[in-house]
Amino acid sequence: MNPAIRVSSVFAVPFGEGRLSGCARLNRELEALFLARETAEYRNPAPTHLPQQEMFESRFNLFLWPEPCVQELRVFMLNCVAQTVLQVSDLDPAEAAGLRLQNHTWFHITRYAGSFVAHNHPLASWSAVYCVRAGERPADHPGSGVLRFVDPRQGAGAYLDLANRRLRPGFALKPREVLLEEGQVIVFPSFVFHEVAPFYGRDTRITVASNCWFG
Amino acid sequence: MNAPATSLMPIFAAPFGVVPITAAAELNPDLAVLFAARAMTHYREPAAPPDPLCFRSREDLLEWPEPAVSQLGRAIMAGVSEVVIAANQYSAAERETLGVQARVRFVIVRPDGHLSGATAPMASWCAVYCVAAPAPTPARMDSAVLRLYAVRHPSMFLDASNYRMRIPFSADHHVWRPVPGQMAVFPASIPHEVALNRTHVDLILVIARLRFADQGVAGAVPPW
Numbered sequence: 001m002n003p004a005i006r007v008s009s010v011f012a013v014p015f016g017e018g019r020l021s022g023c024a025r026l027n028r029e030l031e032a033l034f035l036a037r038e039t040a041e042y043r044n045p046a047p048t049h050l051p052q053q054e055m056f057e058s059r060f061n062l063f064l065w066p067e068p069c070v071q072e073l074r075v076f077m078l079n080c081v082a083q084t085v086l087q088v089s090d091l092d093p094a095e096a097a098g099l100r101l102q103n104h105t106w107f108h109i110t111r112y113a114g115s116f117v118a119h120n121h122p123l124a125s126w127s128a129v130y131c132v133r134a135g136e137r138p139a140d141h142p143g144s145g146v147l148r149f150v151d152p153r154q155g156a157g158a159y160l161d162l163a164n165r166r167l168r169p170g171f172a173l174k175p176r177e178v179l180l181e182e183g184q185v186i187v188f189p190s191f192v193f194h195e196v197a198p199f200y201g202r203d204t205r206i207t208v209a210s211n212c213w214f215g
Numbered sequence: 216m217n218a219p220a221t222s223l224m225p226i227f228a229a230p231f232g233v234v235p236i237t238a239a240a241e242l243n244p245d246l247a248v249l250f251a252a253r254a255m256t257h258y259r260e261p262a263a264p265p266d267p268l269c270f271r272s273r274e275d276l277l278e279w280p281e282p283a284v285s286q287l288g289r290a291i292m293a294g295v296s297e298v299v300i301a302a303n304q305y306s307a308a309e310r311e312t313l314g315v316q317a318r319v320r321f322v323i324v325r326p327d328g329h330l331s332g333a334t335a336p337m338a339s340w341c342a343v344y345c346v347a348a349p350a351p352t353p354a355r356m357d358s359a360v361l362r363l364y365a366v367r368h369p370s371m372f373l374d375a376s377n378y379r380m381r382i383p384f385s386a387d388h389h390v391w392r393p394v395p396g397q398m399a400v401f402p403a404s405i406p407h408e409v410a411l412n413r414t415h416v417d418l419i420l421v422i423a424r425l426r427f428a429d430q431g432v433a434g435a436v437p438p439w
Contacts (some may be wrong), residue, residue: 050357072431081409114410115326117357118364122373140267150332154367155404160336161437175332193366198411209428 009170013152016084016187020076020130023183028130029069031206034058034107053198054114060104062208073130073208077101077185081126081212084187105210108133110145110199118150118195124211127190131180134207136201140191145199148194149176180207225383227368229313231391232298232400236290236344239396242415245283246346247419260320268328274318276421287344287421292317295342295425298400317423318439321346321411324359324418330409332364337439338403338424345393349416358413361399363389364406379384393418 020026037058044057051057063074075163078101104124108116121127129147138144151157157173164173178186190195190211199205237241254270264270277288293317300310317396318338324330335341343361365388371376380386391399401407403424412418428435 048272066437113411113413115329117362117410118332118366120369120371122369122371124371140265142264148332148366150366150406152366157334157336158338158404159437191369191371193364193369195332197331198327200327 011153012170013149013189013192014084014088015149015176016080016087016128016185017184018080018083018187020183020185022118026069026072027132027182030107030134030208033069034066034109034132034206035204038192047119049119052114054111055116056109058106058108058117060106060209062105062107063210069120074105077105077128077130077208077210079183080197081128081187081210085126085156085214088124099214102213103210103212105208107132107206107208108196110196110205110207112200112202113198114196114205116196116206118148118193120193121211124190124213126187126212128185128187128210128212129180130185130207130208130210131182133204134180134182135199136203137179138200141200143177143197144201145179145205146195146197147180147186147194148197149178149188150196151175152192228383229258229367229402229405230298230302230362231363231389232295232301233391234294234298234398236261236287236294236396236398238286238290242283242287242290243395245281246287246321246421247379249283249345250282250323250346250419251417252418253321254323257313258311266328268325269330270323270325272322273437274320276319276321288317288319291319291342291344291421291423292425294398295400295423296339296427299340299427305353312429312431313400313427315425315427319421319423322419322420324409324412326412326415326417329411332362332406332408334406335403335424337437338426340425341405341407342398342399342400342423342425343391343393343407344398344421344423346419346421347395347416348393349375349412349414349417351392352414353412357390357410359418360410361391362392362400362408362410364408365389366406367408389427390431393420 038056042058043060257273260271260273362426
């Protein structure tokens with residue numbers, strides 16, 4: 001007789017995903033605003049990583065901008081973060097409502113051969129990425145611009161056999177890759193290392209990223 | 216009374232070796248010509264999706280009969296063995312019993328190409344040997360470098376006292392610029408990548424997964 005086995009996740013990484021329905025108008029407005037402000041005045045003056053001419057990174061004060069499109073995105077993204085926190089913690093809604101959510105938020109405009117090295121975000125608990133424009137996806141570069149999360153279970157994939165090479169999503173011993181679509185938001189713990197693979201589209205890839213901490 | 220001397224040392228350190236291959240000057244021209252000629256579908260790694268900007272061969276270089284390839288294979292295994300012995304506690308007698316197994320491929324990272332971050336499974340050590348490399352470009356210092364991710368002991372708390380720690384305590388990724396004739400050796404479980412090649416010259420590498428076992432013990436290591 002086969003024993004009944006119940007499989008559950010331990011040491012799991014919460015991974016939130018949401019979509020902004022009817023995002024075309026908002027994304028058009030954001031794209032126009034960001035392209036107009038792709039200037040030295042708005043560039044991050046203290047980048048933490050080696051800057052690339054193929055990627056523009058704004059200052060981290062994006063959600064302080066008063067433009068309605070930015071404020072509309074702020075409400076959506078921060079609500080997604082808050083919803084994720086509620087789903088994965090034992091905070092009740094009243095406790096959560098009493099928390100003060102603070103953020104650093106910026107935009108990236110990536111052009112041909114732009115990328116971002118693997119990194120995480122110390123001094124934050126939750127991070128989010130929203131896709132304004134996915135950019136061209138060349139058929140011969142299926143990994144172009146992919147948002148790749150490094151498996152934090154260091155060394156777990158060093159030994160592979162037939163019984164762990166094909167684990168289901170969530171258990172799989174490999175990086176998690178996301179080809180962002182317009183209007184999609186991803187929420188994840190800030191400790192998870194992530195990178196943007198080189199983008200090979202001939203146009204632009206535009207994203208907004210936010211680091212959040214609560215007090 | 217003098218204050219007691221403070222002792223400071225790295226713990227949980229990762230070994231990283233750089234090994235010069237002595238015959239490189241003679242081998243590399245032949246290897247570069249051979250690899251360029253074989254950067255074609257027949258020799259491509261079938262498990263990896265084709266990438267027009269980065270060619271990865273099968274991991275069967277040690278089975279090639281060409282003398283330059285055989286000589287390099289022996290040099291790689293000898294060089295990695297030196298690093299392994301330096302990092303371990305084996306006696307001279309014990310080291311004689313160790314056998315080495317390797318899977319070796321060549322990689323050509325073309326202009327605008329890169330090699331995505333990954334670990335090397337079913338192996339304990341990874342070696343990256345440089346056959347040919349573009350000259351460094353001061354304006355793009357991260358072009359075509361081997362980058363080892365510092366993801367092993369990250370701290371989410373940063374302040375002024377741990378933000379700018381020096382090597383080997385720094386939390387920065389480790390970067391090694393491939394130099395023709397030199398080989399980097401590091402634990403296979405460290406995620407690593409070859410950053411985008413922002414020059415107009417190909418970067419040609421030989422990458423090996425290696426593992427060691429007592430030659431007298433049958434089945435001491437699992438299948439690849």
